[in-house]
Amino acid sequence: MKTIAQESQEIPINDHVQTDGTRWKIKEKLFLGLSKEEYKAQAMRNPVNWVLFIIFLVGLPLLATRYLGGLDTVTHSSNDYPWGLFLGFGLFGMVPLSASGFLLGTTVEIFGRKDFVPIERLALLNGLLGYFFAVIYLEVDLGMPWRLPYPMFVSLGPAAVLFLVAWHVATYLSVQIAEVAPSLFEWMGWLKAKRFIKSITIGLTIAGIILSTLHQGALGALFCYAPTKVHPLWLSTNFMWIHFFCSAIFAGLSMVIVVSTLCKYFMRWRCDERFLNAVDPLTVALGKGCAYALITYLVIKIVGIAHDNEWEYLLTDWGFYYTLELGLGALLPLILFTVGVKYGWPNVVRTAAVITVIGVVMNRLNTSLISFNWNLYQEIPRWQEIWITVTIFAVYFITYRFILYRLPILYEWKGEK
Amino acid sequence: MAKVTSGKTSSGIILVIASLVLFWVSAAFFGALHHLDWQVGELLRQYMVATGMIKPMHTLVDFYTHIKGIEYLICVAFFVAFPVFVKYINHEKRPAKVTA
Numbered sequence: 001m002k003t004i005a006q007e008s009q010e011i012p013i014n015d016h017v018q019t020d021g022t023r024w025k026i027k028e029k030l031f032l033g034l035s036k037e038e039y040k041a042q043a044m045r046n047p048v049n050w051v052l053f054i055i056f057l058v059g060l061p062l063l064a065t066r067y068l069g070g071l072d073t074v075t076h077s078s079n080d081y082p083w084g085l086f087l088g089f090g091l092f093g094m095v096p097l098s099a100s101g102f103l104l105g106t107t108v109e110i111f112g113r114k115d116f117v118p119i120e121r122l123a124l125l126n127g128l129l130g131y132f133f134a135v136i137y138l139e140v141d142l143g144m145p146w147r148l149p150y151p152m153f154v155s156l157g158p159a160a161v162l163f164l165v166a167w168h169v170a171t172y173l174s175v176q177i178a179e180v181a182p183s184l185f186e187w188m189g190w191l192k193a194k195r196f197i198k199s200i201t202i203g204l205t206i207a208g209i210i211l212s213t214l215h216q217g218a219l220g221a222l223f224c225y226a227p228t229k230v231h232p233l234w235l236s237t238n239f240m241w242i243h244f245f246c247s248a249i250f251a252g253l254s255m256v257i258v259v260s261t262l263c264k265y266f267m268r269w270r271c272d273e274r275f276l277n278a279v280d281p282l283t284v285a286l287g288k289g290c291a292y293a294l295i296t297y298l299v300i301k302i303v304g305i306a307h308d309n310e311w312e313y314l315l316t317d318w319g320f321y322y323t324l325e326l327g328l329g330a331l332l333p334l335i336l337f338t339v340g341v342k343y344g345w346p347n348v349v350r351t352a353a354v355i356t357v358i359g360v361v362m363n364r365l366n367t368s369l370i371s372f373n374w375n376l377y378q379e380i381p382r383w384q385e386i387w388i389t390v391t392i393f394a395v396y397f398i399t400y401r402f403i404l405y406r407l408p409i410l411y412e413w414k415g416e417k
Numbered sequence: 418m419a420k421v422t423s424g425k426t427s428s429g430i431i432l433v434i435a436s437l438v439l440f441w442v443s444a445a446f447f448g449a450l451h452h453l454d455w456q457v458g459e460l461l462r463q464y465m466v467a468t469g470m471i472k473p474m475h476t477l478v479d480f481y482t483h484i485k486g487i488e489y490l491i492c493v494a495f496f497v498a499f500p501v502f503v504k505y506i507n508h509e510k511r512p513a514k515v516t517a
Contacts, residue, residue: 288506295502299495306487309480311470313456341506 001042005035005269012270014408016189021206029187032405048283062384063140071143074384078134080177081379083141083368085389090137092364094130095169095219097357099252100125101176102205102212103289104413109205116285118278121183122263123256125400128176130255131169133396140392161222168215175207180263183407185373189415193331195206205318214247220244231371233313233322236304246300249293250358253286254333259400263410270404280346287349290356291337298330318374325366 005012009230011017011033016023029284031039043049061279066074075084104123107113139145157163178197185194197204220240223230227237236243264279269278286322307310311317326392369379404410453459465471470487474480 075502258465291506292503295499299491303488303491306491307484309484311465315462315465338502338506342508 001032002269004038004042006178008033008134012411013406014272014411014414017413027186029406038193052398055387055391055394059387059394062388063391065142066388067143067383071141072381074388076379076382080373080376081369083372083383085380085385086137086141086364088368089389090141090392091134092219093361094134096216096248096360096364097255098127098130098134099212099248100124100130100256101179101217101252102208103249103252103254105179105205105208109201109211111389115278116282119256119260119286120179121284122260123252123410124176124179125183125403125407126255126259127252128173128180129396129400129403131173131176133399135169135173135393136392136395137389140388142377142386146184147156158347161218161225162220163377166220167214168218171207174210175204175211178204179208183409183413186413187407205255216248217241217245226372229373230367231313231318231322231374232308232310233305233318234371236369238307239300239304239364242300243297243304246293246297247360247363250297250333250356254356254360257283257286257290257350258357261350263351263404267401267404267410270410273412274412283346283349283353284341284344285354287337287346288341290349290353291334291341294330294334294337294356298326298334301326301330318371319403321366322376325359325362329355329362333359 001012013024013029014031018024034042061347062074071077075086077084087280100123104116104120107116108120151157151166153183179201182194182197185191185197218241220243223235223240226235227235260283264276267277305314314323333356336348336352336355339345340352369381372381437466449460449463450457453463464470472483474483
Protein backbone atom coordinates (compact mmCIF):
# COMPACT_ATOMS: atom_id res chain seq x y z
CA MET A 1 0.00 0.00 0.00
CA LYS A 2 2.88 2.30 0.82
CA THR A 3 4.24 2.12 -2.75
CA ILE A 4 0.79 2.45 -4.36
CA ALA A 5 0.04 5.49 -2.17
CA GLN A 6 3.32 7.12 -3.22
CA GLU A 7 2.70 6.54 -6.94
CA SER A 8 -1.02 7.38 -7.14
CA GLN A 9 -2.61 10.80 -6.70
CA GLU A 10 -6.05 9.39 -5.82
CA ILE A 11 -4.91 6.84 -3.25
CA PRO A 12 -5.24 6.91 -0.29
CA ILE A 13 -8.87 8.02 -0.54
CA ASN A 14 -9.60 11.04 1.64
CA ASP A 15 -12.42 12.73 -0.28
CA HIS A 16 -15.79 11.77 -1.77
CA VAL A 17 -14.73 13.05 -5.19
CA GLN A 18 -11.97 11.75 -7.46
CA THR A 19 -9.59 14.09 -9.31
CA ASP A 20 -11.73 13.78 -12.50
CA GLY A 21 -14.85 14.94 -10.59
CA THR A 22 -16.64 11.57 -10.27
CA ARG A 23 -17.71 10.38 -6.83
CA TRP A 24 -16.20 7.29 -5.21
CA LYS A 25 -18.68 4.46 -4.72
CA ILE A 26 -18.82 2.69 -1.36
CA LYS A 27 -17.52 -0.51 -3.00
CA GLU A 28 -14.54 1.37 -4.43
CA LYS A 29 -13.85 2.91 -1.05
CA LEU A 30 -13.95 -0.55 0.53
CA PHE A 31 -11.32 -1.74 -1.94
CA LEU A 32 -9.24 1.41 -1.17
CA GLY A 33 -9.67 2.65 -4.75
CA LEU A 34 -7.89 -0.45 -6.15
CA SER A 35 -9.19 -3.03 -8.59
CA LYS A 36 -9.91 -6.50 -7.14
CA GLU A 37 -6.68 -7.85 -8.68
CA GLU A 38 -4.59 -4.97 -7.30
CA TYR A 39 -6.21 -5.37 -3.89
CA LYS A 40 -5.50 -9.11 -3.86
CA ALA A 41 -1.91 -8.55 -5.03
CA GLN A 42 -1.15 -6.00 -2.31
CA ALA A 43 -2.67 -8.32 0.32
CA MET A 44 -0.50 -11.23 -0.89
CA ARG A 45 2.65 -9.09 -0.84
CA ASN A 46 2.24 -8.27 2.85
CA PRO A 47 4.19 -10.83 4.97
CA VAL A 48 1.99 -10.07 8.02
CA ASN A 49 -0.97 -11.57 6.11
CA TRP A 50 0.88 -14.85 5.71
CA VAL A 51 1.50 -15.06 9.45
CA LEU A 52 -2.20 -14.33 10.02
CA PHE A 53 -3.09 -17.03 7.46
CA ILE A 54 -1.09 -19.65 9.41
CA ILE A 55 -2.72 -18.55 12.68
CA PHE A 56 -6.21 -18.90 11.15
CA LEU A 57 -5.37 -22.20 9.45
CA VAL A 58 -4.98 -23.83 12.86
CA GLY A 59 -7.12 -21.47 14.93
CA LEU A 60 -10.43 -21.61 13.06
CA PRO A 61 -10.79 -25.44 13.22
CA LEU A 62 -9.90 -25.22 16.93
CA LEU A 63 -12.60 -22.61 17.41
CA ALA A 64 -15.10 -24.88 15.64
CA THR A 65 -13.99 -27.75 17.93
CA ARG A 66 -14.66 -25.55 20.96
CA TYR A 67 -18.23 -24.83 19.85
CA LEU A 68 -19.01 -28.36 18.65
CA GLY A 69 -17.30 -30.33 21.42
CA GLY A 70 -17.52 -27.93 24.35
CA LEU A 71 -15.02 -25.90 26.36
CA ASP A 72 -13.19 -28.92 27.76
CA THR A 73 -12.06 -29.98 24.28
CA VAL A 74 -9.68 -27.00 24.16
CA THR A 75 -9.12 -25.85 27.78
CA HIS A 76 -8.42 -27.24 31.24
CA SER A 77 -11.33 -25.25 32.71
CA SER A 78 -12.75 -26.80 35.85
CA ASN A 79 -14.57 -25.75 39.00
CA ASP A 80 -11.12 -25.00 40.48
CA TYR A 81 -10.07 -22.82 37.55
CA PRO A 82 -13.20 -21.46 35.87
CA TRP A 83 -11.34 -18.50 34.33
CA GLY A 84 -8.68 -19.38 31.79
CA LEU A 85 -6.82 -17.35 29.19
CA PHE A 86 -9.99 -16.27 27.35
CA LEU A 87 -11.04 -14.25 30.36
CA GLY A 88 -7.64 -13.72 32.01
CA PHE A 89 -6.17 -12.16 28.89
CA GLY A 90 -9.17 -11.44 26.68
CA LEU A 91 -11.47 -9.81 29.22
CA PHE A 92 -9.39 -8.73 32.23
CA GLY A 93 -6.43 -7.78 30.02
CA MET A 94 -8.18 -6.14 27.07
CA VAL A 95 -10.63 -4.00 29.06
CA PRO A 96 -8.03 -1.83 30.88
CA LEU A 97 -6.11 -1.40 27.61
CA SER A 98 -9.33 -0.02 26.13
CA ALA A 99 -9.81 2.72 28.72
CA SER A 100 -8.31 5.08 26.12
CA GLY A 101 -11.74 5.96 24.72
CA PHE A 102 -13.17 7.62 27.79
CA LEU A 103 -9.81 9.16 28.77
CA LEU A 104 -9.22 10.98 25.50
CA GLY A 105 -12.94 11.70 25.07
CA THR A 106 -12.88 13.45 28.44
CA THR A 107 -9.65 15.27 27.68
CA VAL A 108 -10.94 16.72 24.42
CA GLU A 109 -14.70 17.12 24.91
CA ILE A 110 -14.92 17.95 28.63
CA PHE A 111 -11.56 19.55 29.48
CA GLY A 112 -11.40 21.28 26.09
CA ARG A 113 -7.85 20.16 25.28
CA LYS A 114 -8.25 20.48 21.52
CA ASP A 115 -4.53 19.83 21.02
CA PHE A 116 -5.33 16.13 21.56
CA VAL A 117 -7.83 16.07 18.65
CA PRO A 118 -5.40 14.40 16.15
CA ILE A 119 -5.20 11.32 18.37
CA GLU A 120 -8.74 11.34 19.82
CA ARG A 121 -10.39 9.18 17.17
CA LEU A 122 -7.62 6.61 17.41
CA ALA A 123 -8.18 6.41 21.17
CA LEU A 124 -11.95 6.06 20.70
CA LEU A 125 -11.50 3.31 18.11
CA ASN A 126 -8.99 1.54 20.37
CA GLY A 127 -11.55 1.65 23.16
CA LEU A 128 -14.38 0.38 20.99
CA LEU A 129 -12.46 -2.54 19.49
CA GLY A 130 -10.90 -3.51 22.81
CA TYR A 131 -14.31 -3.74 24.47
CA PHE A 132 -15.89 -5.45 21.50
CA PHE A 133 -13.23 -8.15 21.43
CA ALA A 134 -13.36 -8.53 25.20
CA VAL A 135 -17.01 -9.46 24.66
CA ILE A 136 -15.99 -11.85 21.85
CA TYR A 137 -13.49 -13.54 24.21
CA LEU A 138 -16.24 -13.77 26.81
CA GLU A 139 -18.57 -15.32 24.27
CA VAL A 140 -15.95 -17.90 23.27
CA ASP A 141 -15.58 -18.78 26.94
CA LEU A 142 -19.31 -18.88 27.71
CA GLY A 143 -20.53 -20.47 24.49
CA MET A 144 -24.18 -20.38 23.40
CA PRO A 145 -24.15 -16.75 22.19
CA TRP A 146 -27.88 -16.93 21.48
CA ARG A 147 -28.45 -16.95 25.26
CA LEU A 148 -26.66 -13.61 25.71
CA PRO A 149 -29.94 -11.70 26.36
CA TYR A 150 -30.69 -13.94 29.38
CA PRO A 151 -28.50 -12.25 32.01
CA MET A 152 -29.34 -8.88 30.46
CA PHE A 153 -33.13 -9.06 30.24
CA VAL A 154 -34.63 -12.44 31.15
CA SER A 155 -32.91 -13.68 34.29
CA LEU A 156 -31.68 -10.58 36.07
CA GLY A 157 -29.25 -10.69 39.02
CA PRO A 158 -29.09 -7.09 40.21
CA ALA A 159 -27.19 -8.02 43.40
CA ALA A 160 -24.30 -9.55 41.45
CA VAL A 161 -21.14 -7.74 40.36
CA LEU A 162 -21.25 -9.78 37.13
CA PHE A 163 -24.67 -8.29 36.34
CA LEU A 164 -23.20 -4.82 36.84
CA VAL A 165 -20.22 -5.61 34.61
CA ALA A 166 -22.46 -7.10 31.89
CA TRP A 167 -24.75 -4.08 31.76
CA HIS A 168 -21.89 -1.58 31.95
CA VAL A 169 -19.95 -3.25 29.14
CA ALA A 170 -23.07 -3.50 26.97
CA THR A 171 -24.13 0.11 27.45
CA TYR A 172 -20.60 1.46 27.22
CA LEU A 173 -20.03 -0.52 24.02
CA SER A 174 -23.13 1.18 22.57
CA VAL A 175 -21.81 4.59 23.68
CA GLN A 176 -18.45 3.87 22.04
CA ILE A 177 -20.09 2.80 18.79
CA ALA A 178 -21.89 6.15 18.78
CA GLU A 179 -18.62 7.99 19.53
CA VAL A 180 -16.77 6.32 16.65
CA ALA A 181 -19.76 6.56 14.27
CA PRO A 182 -19.00 10.16 13.05
CA SER A 183 -15.89 8.93 11.23
CA LEU A 184 -17.96 6.20 9.53
CA PHE A 185 -20.64 8.72 8.55
CA GLU A 186 -18.01 11.11 7.19
CA TRP A 187 -16.55 8.28 5.11
CA MET A 188 -20.02 7.28 3.85
CA GLY A 189 -21.03 10.88 3.23
CA TRP A 190 -24.09 10.61 5.54
CA LEU A 191 -23.73 14.05 7.08
CA LYS A 192 -27.13 14.28 8.78
CA ALA A 193 -26.34 11.29 10.97
CA LYS A 194 -22.91 12.67 11.76
CA ARG A 195 -24.33 16.04 12.83
CA PHE A 196 -26.88 14.31 15.05
CA ILE A 197 -24.15 12.31 16.83
CA LYS A 198 -22.02 15.46 17.15
CA SER A 199 -24.93 17.23 18.83
CA ILE A 200 -25.02 14.62 21.61
CA THR A 201 -21.24 14.22 22.00
CA ILE A 202 -21.07 15.80 25.47
CA GLY A 203 -23.82 13.48 26.74
CA LEU A 204 -22.07 10.45 25.23
CA THR A 205 -18.74 11.45 26.78
CA ILE A 206 -20.27 11.92 30.23
CA ALA A 207 -22.06 8.56 29.91
CA GLY A 208 -18.71 7.07 28.90
CA ILE A 209 -16.99 8.47 32.00
CA ILE A 210 -19.66 7.14 34.35
CA LEU A 211 -19.91 3.70 32.77
CA SER A 212 -16.21 3.19 32.23
CA THR A 213 -15.18 4.35 35.70
CA LEU A 214 -17.74 2.10 37.35
CA HIS A 215 -17.09 -1.06 35.43
CA GLN A 216 -13.27 -0.84 35.40
CA GLY A 217 -13.61 -0.84 39.17
CA ALA A 218 -16.30 -3.51 39.08
CA LEU A 219 -13.95 -5.86 37.23
CA GLY A 220 -11.62 -5.61 40.22
CA ALA A 221 -14.48 -5.99 42.67
CA LEU A 222 -15.37 -9.21 40.84
CA PHE A 223 -12.44 -10.92 42.56
CA CYS A 224 -14.10 -10.33 45.93
CA TYR A 225 -16.24 -13.31 44.87
CA ALA A 226 -13.24 -15.54 45.55
CA PRO A 227 -11.52 -14.06 48.61
CA THR A 228 -9.95 -17.35 49.68
CA LYS A 229 -8.77 -18.33 46.22
CA VAL A 230 -6.79 -15.27 45.08
CA HIS A 231 -3.41 -14.78 46.79
CA PRO A 232 -3.73 -12.10 49.52
CA LEU A 233 -1.11 -9.88 47.86
CA TRP A 234 -3.17 -9.66 44.67
CA LEU A 235 -6.48 -9.41 46.49
CA SER A 236 -7.36 -6.38 48.53
CA THR A 237 -11.09 -6.47 49.17
CA ASN A 238 -11.21 -2.79 50.12
CA PHE A 239 -8.94 -1.43 47.40
CA MET A 240 -9.36 -3.91 44.55
CA TRP A 241 -11.72 -1.66 42.59
CA ILE A 242 -9.40 1.34 42.77
CA HIS A 243 -6.34 -0.75 41.87
CA PHE A 244 -8.14 -1.86 38.72
CA PHE A 245 -9.49 1.58 37.92
CA CYS A 246 -6.20 3.41 38.48
CA SER A 247 -4.20 0.86 36.45
CA ALA A 248 -6.75 1.22 33.62
CA ILE A 249 -5.80 4.91 33.31
CA PHE A 250 -2.14 4.33 32.47
CA ALA A 251 -2.99 1.11 30.59
CA GLY A 252 -5.39 2.93 28.24
CA LEU A 253 -3.02 5.83 27.65
CA SER A 254 -0.08 3.47 27.07
CA MET A 255 -2.09 1.47 24.56
CA VAL A 256 -2.81 4.66 22.56
CA ILE A 257 0.93 5.44 22.59
CA VAL A 258 1.74 1.92 21.35
CA VAL A 259 -0.91 1.94 18.62
CA SER A 260 -0.04 5.46 17.43
CA THR A 261 3.62 4.41 17.25
CA LEU A 262 2.74 1.37 15.13
CA CYS A 263 0.66 3.60 12.85
CA LYS A 264 3.46 6.14 12.57
CA TYR A 265 6.01 3.56 11.47
CA PHE A 266 3.94 0.93 9.63
CA MET A 267 0.93 2.86 8.29
CA ARG A 268 2.55 6.16 7.43
CA TRP A 269 0.84 6.28 4.02
CA ARG A 270 -2.56 6.52 5.75
CA CYS A 271 -1.56 9.28 8.23
CA ASP A 272 -1.87 12.92 7.29
CA GLU A 273 0.57 15.69 8.14
CA ARG A 274 -1.55 16.82 11.10
CA PHE A 275 -1.27 13.39 12.75
CA LEU A 276 2.42 12.92 11.95
CA ASN A 277 3.36 16.36 13.27
CA ALA A 278 1.31 15.93 16.44
CA VAL A 279 2.15 12.34 17.36
CA ASP A 280 5.52 12.98 19.06
CA PRO A 281 4.44 15.89 21.31
CA LEU A 282 1.20 14.05 22.12
CA THR A 283 3.13 10.90 23.02
CA VAL A 284 5.08 12.90 25.58
CA ALA A 285 1.89 14.55 26.86
CA LEU A 286 0.16 11.17 27.25
CA GLY A 287 3.30 9.89 28.97
CA LYS A 288 2.87 12.57 31.61
CA GLY A 289 -0.62 11.30 32.37
CA CYS A 290 0.78 7.76 32.61
CA ALA A 291 3.49 8.89 35.05
CA TYR A 292 0.94 10.58 37.37
CA ALA A 293 -1.35 7.53 37.31
CA LEU A 294 1.54 5.10 37.81
CA ILE A 295 2.93 6.82 40.90
CA THR A 296 -0.58 6.93 42.39
CA TYR A 297 -1.08 3.26 41.55
CA LEU A 298 2.18 2.24 43.23
CA VAL A 299 1.22 4.10 46.40
CA ILE A 300 -2.29 2.63 46.61
CA LYS A 301 -0.84 -0.84 46.05
CA ILE A 302 1.39 -0.30 49.10
CA VAL A 303 -1.59 1.10 51.02
CA GLY A 304 -3.47 -2.10 50.07
CA ILE A 305 -0.69 -4.20 51.63
CA ALA A 306 -0.62 -2.02 54.75
CA HIS A 307 -4.40 -2.11 55.12
CA ASP A 308 -4.50 -5.91 55.14
CA ASN A 309 -1.22 -6.12 57.10
CA GLU A 310 0.37 -8.42 54.55
CA TRP A 311 4.02 -7.44 54.98
CA GLU A 312 5.04 -10.97 55.89
CA TYR A 313 3.77 -12.29 52.56
CA LEU A 314 6.33 -10.10 50.81
CA LEU A 315 9.07 -12.28 52.27
CA THR A 316 7.74 -15.45 50.60
CA ASP A 317 8.32 -16.64 47.02
CA TRP A 318 4.92 -15.23 46.05
CA GLY A 319 6.04 -11.94 47.60
CA PHE A 320 9.17 -11.83 45.46
CA TYR A 321 7.07 -12.55 42.38
CA TYR A 322 4.67 -9.77 43.40
CA THR A 323 7.58 -7.38 43.90
CA LEU A 324 8.92 -8.41 40.48
CA GLU A 325 5.54 -7.63 38.90
CA LEU A 326 5.39 -4.21 40.53
CA GLY A 327 9.06 -3.50 39.82
CA LEU A 328 9.03 -4.43 36.13
CA GLY A 329 5.42 -3.57 35.33
CA ALA A 330 5.02 -0.31 37.27
CA LEU A 331 8.25 1.08 38.79
CA LEU A 332 10.45 0.66 35.70
CA PRO A 333 7.93 2.33 33.33
CA LEU A 334 7.36 5.07 35.92
CA ILE A 335 11.09 5.91 35.83
CA LEU A 336 11.15 5.76 32.02
CA PHE A 337 7.99 7.90 31.68
CA THR A 338 9.44 10.45 34.09
CA VAL A 339 12.74 10.71 32.20
CA GLY A 340 11.01 10.69 28.81
CA VAL A 341 8.53 13.42 29.76
CA LYS A 342 11.05 15.59 31.59
CA TYR A 343 13.46 15.67 28.66
CA GLY A 344 10.84 15.40 25.88
CA TRP A 345 12.06 12.04 24.53
CA PRO A 346 9.10 10.35 22.77
CA ASN A 347 10.99 7.09 22.12
CA VAL A 348 11.70 6.63 25.83
CA VAL A 349 8.00 7.26 26.53
CA ARG A 350 7.13 4.67 23.85
CA THR A 351 9.42 2.09 25.45
CA ALA A 352 7.78 2.77 28.80
CA ALA A 353 4.33 2.40 27.21
CA VAL A 354 5.19 -1.03 25.75
CA ILE A 355 6.47 -2.20 29.17
CA THR A 356 3.34 -0.81 30.83
CA VAL A 357 1.00 -2.66 28.47
CA ILE A 358 2.88 -5.92 29.19
CA GLY A 359 2.87 -5.10 32.92
CA VAL A 360 -0.90 -4.54 33.06
CA VAL A 361 -1.63 -7.77 31.18
CA MET A 362 0.79 -9.54 33.54
CA ASN A 363 -1.07 -8.11 36.55
CA ARG A 364 -4.43 -9.28 35.24
CA LEU A 365 -3.11 -12.75 34.40
CA ASN A 366 -1.46 -12.98 37.82
CA THR A 367 -4.70 -12.02 39.55
CA SER A 368 -7.08 -14.19 37.57
CA LEU A 369 -4.92 -17.18 36.70
CA ILE A 370 -1.47 -17.46 38.27
CA SER A 371 -2.12 -16.42 41.87
CA PHE A 372 -5.63 -17.88 41.66
CA ASN A 373 -5.81 -21.06 43.79
CA TRP A 374 -2.31 -20.38 45.06
CA ASN A 375 -2.83 -23.08 47.68
CA LEU A 376 -3.90 -25.65 45.07
CA TYR A 377 -2.22 -26.99 41.93
CA GLN A 378 -1.09 -24.58 39.20
CA GLU A 379 -3.21 -24.32 36.05
CA ILE A 380 -1.22 -24.57 32.80
CA PRO A 381 -3.35 -23.60 29.76
CA ARG A 382 -3.52 -26.11 26.92
CA TRP A 383 -1.87 -25.16 23.62
CA GLN A 384 -5.31 -25.10 21.96
CA GLU A 385 -6.46 -22.44 24.45
CA ILE A 386 -3.38 -20.33 23.73
CA TRP A 387 -3.86 -20.73 19.96
CA ILE A 388 -7.53 -19.72 20.08
CA THR A 389 -6.59 -16.69 22.19
CA VAL A 390 -4.02 -15.70 19.56
CA THR A 391 -6.55 -16.36 16.76
CA ILE A 392 -9.11 -13.99 18.26
CA PHE A 393 -6.36 -11.41 18.79
CA ALA A 394 -5.50 -11.83 15.09
CA VAL A 395 -9.13 -11.09 14.17
CA TYR A 396 -8.90 -8.01 16.42
CA PHE A 397 -5.73 -6.95 14.56
CA ILE A 398 -7.34 -7.42 11.14
CA THR A 399 -10.47 -5.49 12.12
CA TYR A 400 -8.32 -2.68 13.57
CA ARG A 401 -6.25 -2.49 10.37
CA PHE A 402 -9.33 -2.70 8.12
CA ILE A 403 -10.89 0.32 9.82
CA LEU A 404 -7.67 2.36 9.98
CA TYR A 405 -7.05 1.80 6.25
CA ARG A 406 -10.43 3.30 5.44
CA LEU A 407 -12.11 5.57 7.97
CA PRO A 408 -10.79 9.07 8.79
CA ILE A 409 -9.08 8.07 12.03
CA LEU A 410 -5.45 8.89 11.25
CA TYR A 411 -6.31 11.62 8.73
CA GLU A 412 -8.85 14.41 8.25
CA TRP A 413 -11.60 13.89 5.68
CA LYS A 414 -11.22 16.52 2.98
CA GLY A 415 -14.71 16.41 1.50
CA GLU A 416 -17.91 17.74 3.11
CA LYS A 417 -18.06 16.82 6.82
CA MET B 418 34.90 35.09 43.51
CA ALA B 419 34.72 34.51 47.26
CA LYS B 420 31.11 33.31 46.87
CA VAL B 421 32.15 30.70 44.26
CA THR B 422 34.93 29.36 46.53
CA SER B 423 32.55 29.17 49.48
CA GLY B 424 29.98 27.29 47.33
CA LYS B 425 32.64 24.80 46.25
CA THR B 426 33.72 24.25 49.87
CA SER B 427 30.10 23.62 50.95
CA SER B 428 29.59 21.16 48.10
CA GLY B 429 32.81 19.40 49.04
CA ILE B 430 31.77 19.09 52.69
CA ILE B 431 28.31 17.75 51.72
CA LEU B 432 29.92 15.26 49.33
CA VAL B 433 32.32 13.99 52.01
CA ILE B 434 29.53 13.63 54.59
CA ALA B 435 27.27 11.89 52.04
CA SER B 436 30.10 9.51 51.13
CA LEU B 437 30.71 8.69 54.79
CA VAL B 438 27.00 8.04 55.39
CA LEU B 439 26.82 5.89 52.25
CA PHE B 440 29.89 3.94 53.39
CA TRP B 441 28.39 3.44 56.84
CA VAL B 442 25.01 2.32 55.42
CA SER B 443 26.67 -0.08 52.96
CA ALA B 444 28.90 -1.52 55.70
CA ALA B 445 25.88 -2.00 58.00
CA PHE B 446 23.83 -3.55 55.21
CA PHE B 447 26.47 -5.98 54.00
CA GLY B 448 27.57 -6.74 57.59
CA ALA B 449 23.99 -7.66 58.48
CA LEU B 450 23.62 -9.75 55.33
CA HIS B 451 26.88 -11.58 56.09
CA HIS B 452 25.67 -12.21 59.63
CA LEU B 453 22.47 -13.79 58.23
CA ASP B 454 24.29 -15.97 55.73
CA TRP B 455 23.32 -13.61 52.85
CA GLN B 456 19.57 -14.21 53.20
CA VAL B 457 17.89 -11.02 51.94
CA GLY B 458 14.42 -12.26 52.98
CA GLU B 459 15.53 -12.87 56.56
CA LEU B 460 17.15 -9.44 56.73
CA LEU B 461 13.92 -7.86 55.51
CA ARG B 462 11.92 -9.83 58.08
CA GLN B 463 14.20 -8.71 60.90
CA TYR B 464 13.95 -5.11 59.67
CA MET B 465 10.14 -5.31 59.67
CA VAL B 466 10.11 -6.83 63.16
CA ALA B 467 12.51 -4.15 64.41
CA THR B 468 10.43 -1.31 62.95
CA GLY B 469 7.16 -2.80 64.22
CA MET B 470 5.70 -3.59 60.80
CA ILE B 471 5.45 -7.24 61.85
CA LYS B 472 4.31 -7.80 65.41
CA PRO B 473 1.83 -9.97 67.27
CA MET B 474 -1.59 -8.38 67.70
CA HIS B 475 -4.16 -9.52 70.20
CA THR B 476 -7.20 -7.28 69.70
CA LEU B 477 -9.05 -5.69 66.81
CA VAL B 478 -8.17 -2.27 68.23
CA ASP B 479 -4.46 -3.22 68.15
CA PHE B 480 -4.85 -4.33 64.53
CA TYR B 481 -6.65 -1.20 63.37
CA THR B 482 -4.32 1.13 65.26
CA HIS B 483 -1.39 -0.61 63.59
CA ILE B 484 -2.66 -0.68 60.01
CA LYS B 485 -4.15 2.82 60.12
CA GLY B 486 -0.90 4.21 61.56
CA ILE B 487 1.12 2.82 58.67
CA GLU B 488 -1.51 3.84 56.09
CA TYR B 489 -1.59 7.43 57.37
CA LEU B 490 2.20 7.62 57.25
CA ILE B 491 2.20 6.38 53.63
CA CYS B 492 -0.55 8.88 52.71
CA VAL B 493 1.20 11.83 54.35
CA ALA B 494 4.44 10.87 52.59
CA PHE B 495 2.53 10.73 49.27
CA PHE B 496 0.85 14.11 49.86
CA VAL B 497 4.36 15.56 50.10
CA ALA B 498 5.93 13.41 47.38
CA PHE B 499 3.28 13.91 44.70
CA PRO B 500 3.58 17.72 44.37
CA VAL B 501 7.37 17.34 44.41
CA PHE B 502 7.06 14.74 41.63
CA VAL B 503 4.77 17.01 39.58
CA LYS B 504 7.20 19.90 40.01
CA TYR B 505 10.12 17.68 39.04
CA ILE B 506 8.47 16.31 35.90
CA ASN B 507 7.36 19.77 34.75
CA HIS B 508 10.57 21.53 35.67
CA GLU B 509 12.30 21.52 32.32
CA LYS B 510 10.16 22.63 29.41
CA ARG B 511 11.76 21.39 26.21
CA PRO B 512 9.95 20.81 22.93
CA ALA B 513 9.56 17.10 22.11
CA LYS B 514 12.20 15.86 19.70
CA VAL B 515 10.57 14.90 16.41
CA THR B 516 11.80 11.49 15.32
CA ALA B 517 11.97 10.29 11.75
